[in-house]
Amino acid sequence: xxxxxxxxxxxxxxxxxxxxxxxxxxxxxxxxxxxxxxxxxxxxxxxxxxxxxxxxxxxxxxxxxxxxxxxxxxxxxxxxxxxxxxxxxxxxxxxxxxxxxxxxxxxxxxxxxxx
Numbered sequence: 001x002x003x004x005x006x007x008x009x010x011x012x013x014x015x016x017x018x019x020x021x022x023x024x025x026x027x028x029x030x031x032x033x034x035x036x037x038x039x040x041x042x043x044x045x046x047x048x049x050x051x052x053x054x055x056x057x058x059x060x061x062x063x064x065x066x067x068x069x070x071x072x073x074x075x076x077x078x079x080x081x082x083x084x085x086x087x088x089x090x091x092x093x094x095x096x097x098x099x100x101x102x103x104x105x106x107x108x109x110x111x112x113x114x115x
Contacts, residue, residue: 003034005041011080011114012045014038015052016063031062035069042073050080054107059088064095071100078102082110 006013014037042049049070053059071079079101083089092103104110 010047011050012041012047013050013052016056034066038070048077052082054082054084080110082107
């Protein structure tokens with residue numbers, strides 16, 4: 001999974017693209033690298049964070065770990081998640097992530113709520 005970053009004005013957007021599956025040898029290294037990217041970008045910006053999963057068809061435990069680490073890093077700044085995949089969104093809801101971050105079905109829903 002590849003993490004990309006884009007500055008959308010008052011929001012710092014992180015979006016994922018499915019590439020190749022994670023391997024056991026590189027799992028923690030890739031997760032640490034992604035969190036370092038998020039942390040570095042977040043510390044340079046006063047923007048809020050949105051994770052956009054519209055280009056990815058799945059999430060796994062590493063992505064959930066990244067979300068939780070980022071939510072902790074954000075403190076009182078709310079984190080948003082764009083999650084069009086119903087199964088993945090339900091997983092986030094069951095885990096209670098919706099109590100810590102705002103979860104949207106689409107970019108349109110997110111934009112409407114952040115206006």
